[in-house]
Amino acid sequence: MADLRFDDRVVVITGAGRGLGRAYALLLASRGAKVVVNDPGVTLQGEGVDIGPAQEVVNEIQAAGGIAVANTDTVATPEGGKAIIHAALDHYGRIDVLIHNAGNVRRGSLKEISYEDFDAVLDVHLRGAFNVVRPAFPLMCAAGYGRIVLTTSVSGLYGNQNVVNYATSKTGMIGLSNVAALEGAAEGVKCNLIAPGAVTRMAEGLDTSQYPPMGPELVAPLVAWLAHENCSVTGEIMSAMAGRLARIYLAETPGVFQPSWSVEQVDQQMAGIRDPGTPWVLSPVPTGQSDHIRRSFEMARKG
Known part of the structure; x- marks a missing residue:
């Protein structure tokens, strides 16, 4: 079986300084991709700026003989999203793959969560996805090729407590992905969703002592396949958790027809x-x- 490589492909990965994003960046770079490692180095709550995490990943990639550049712009604003995509153009002249992995956490019950905390999470997860997809998508369409991988979550698909902002963002991502998949289908651009399960710093405060092995390296191969030219699907949701890979999909009951209803x-x-x-x-x-x-x-x- 021939290796699936990314030689000469330019990949932008948001939130790539730690956890899942780091695993994606290291794997794709090891297979020949030129990677823009985007991460503003913020706290888990989305505060502060530190080039350290992104630069450390770039250093790892370069030490292994790969090609990468660090970027600390934020996905949370349209200007930041454009700057992230233009970092790929400025350094490598193109963009072939976009993986939106950036995330933050601000927990709170539906009864108590503040509007500020709700918006702060939507700005990074959901609006952040749009802020990078919007400038990247027309470039991919013009080139006749592109792979977009967005991040959803079972916490959104099935719900979870004390994360209404996160759940809303991750479910809203489905609509964005479906539209990108539909509008990109005739132009060689595919868009899919990954629902990853991994123990990273976003699990801070949770008791993970009884979890099976759930490192980011168990998710990265599926994301790499979705980002590869061999990817044969679009508009789908794929799950990776504790070594189990699966497809998640919506279904309808056949329903009941009547010409009128009371x-x-x-x-x-x-x-x-x-x-x-x-x-x-x-x-x-x-x-x-x-x-x-x-x-x-x-x-x-x-x-």
């Missing part, structure tokens, strides 16, 4: 409405939305 009939029919039966699994690309509409219309026509 509240009482909804109540009577709820078991059937919720019955999974043979579920509909509709992929965003190429025609998930239109398939949903078409199948619904077909049921209506059949009566």
Whole structure:
């Protein structure tokens, strides 16, 4: 089996100074990628600036014979997002792969979380994704090639307590990824999501003593595949946790059709409405939305 390499590919990785992002950067660089290691070196709460973490990763890559440059711009503003992408253009003349991994944590219950803490997390995770995808996407489309990997989480897909800001961001990422996948499909640009599970500093405060091995190196190979030209999927959600790799997807029950409904009939029919039966699994690309509409219309026509 031939190695899957990234020779001459230019990769931008946000939040690459530590944890998962560092593992992605080291792996892709070891396989020939030219890497922009973006990390402002902030605290877990998103405060301060320190070039140290990004530069340390660059030093590791260079010591191993790889090519990388450090960048400390923030994903949290449109200007920062543009600067991160332009770092790739300025140093290497192009961008082929974008991996948005940057994140911060500000915990709080839905009853008590402040608007400031809610926005601070959305600014890095969700708006941060848009802030780097927006300038990178047209460049990829113009080049006829691109790979985008965004980060979601089971804490968003299935919910978790005391992280409404994080969960909202990670679920919102699905919409961004689906649109990028749809609009990029005809232009050689693929976009997918990774839902990673790894013990990094974002697990600070959690009891991980009973966890199985969950290092970032167990997630990095799947992310590398999603970033590679061999990646054969787009608009999908992939999971990596404790050595288990899987696809996560949305599904619909076939549902129940009636030409009209009363509240009482909804109540009577709820078991059937919720019955999974043979579920509909509709992929965003190429025609998930239109398939949903078409199948619904077909049921209506059949009566």
